[in-house]
Amino acid sequence: MTLQQIMSFINQNVRFKLRTEQIIVIIDSVQKLAFDNDMVPFKYWDATQQIYLQIEFASAGYTNAVAGDIGLAVVGGTSGTSGTLISYDNTTRVWVVDAGDDDDYTAGEAITITAGTGAGDLLAADHQSQYRGPYAFPTDIPVRKMIGMTTYTDPQRFGTEPFINDYGFGKYRYNERQFYQPATIDIFGKTLTLVNEPGRVDTYRWVYFRNSETITDITADDDLLLIPDAFHPNFLQACIKQANISTEDGEFTRADIIKYFGDWWEQVRRAYTPMGITTNQTNDGCDNTDSYMVY
Secondary structure, eight states: OOHHHHHHHHHHHTTTOSOHHHHHHHHHHHHHHHHOSOOGGGEEEEEEEOOOEEEEBOSTTOBOOOGGGTTSEEEETTTOOEEEEEEEETTTTEEEEEOTTTOOOOTTOEEEETTSSOEEEBOSSSOEEEOOOOEEOOSSSOEEEEEEEEOOOOHHHHSSSOOOOTTSOOOOOSOGGGGBOOEEEETTTTEEEESSOOOSSSOEEEEEEEOOOOOOOTTTOGGGOOSOGGGHHHHHHHHHHHHHHHTSSOOOOHHHHHHHHHHHHHHHHHTTOOSSOOSOOGGGTOOTTOOOOOO
């Protein structure tokens, strides 16, 4: 079922009381509510973060970097290392550079920015370190609730054991929290800062409950409707419920999602039940009878 078809059914049901942009909001909000539960199938593990280098300059001969330098190549005159400038602080003379996994700058070497302004000589000692952050949340797969970062490689997710369902999410069997890197998370600024200096060669994976993509166009965003085709009638009924409520007084709740998406919702949950029941479930949208690990 296309978004256009869904909109047509909604329009007929509410007797054309809503504009197209209002119906788009309804369709998007109903799908997001279906995802708005801390269920293991909606946890995403495969977004990685490149660890950046932090380089520090001597005061003598230092030339301030400027906004136009961001994204340009930071080149070492001795090492030949070239990385991309991520950010800079001219007061502390510290730059953050994406130099890949194994390229290093040489202590005391001259640094220039290709076609840019900033320049200077690195400190003779302690000239570089791995950047702790803040790192911005991933954007390719939208984040609803950030859990943290991990360097742990679970063979069930990344090895030979089958783990992927129709949504690309992994199964779950144990308390993975012990593998998270200590970090502070800014949920408003959407950033994470590691407590300890990270390793350059380790793969840092973001772990979070994903959101659905935002549907903004009724003709171009059919691929953003993630509800399986077999449950489009359920989705349509939920959208009609929301549309009727929007023209009256009322509230569309999680109970409505369970009512209209019951079979699909339970199928998704049932295949991802780990061993044991956690004690931190009521704060995350699950009741005490659920057996899904949530944080």
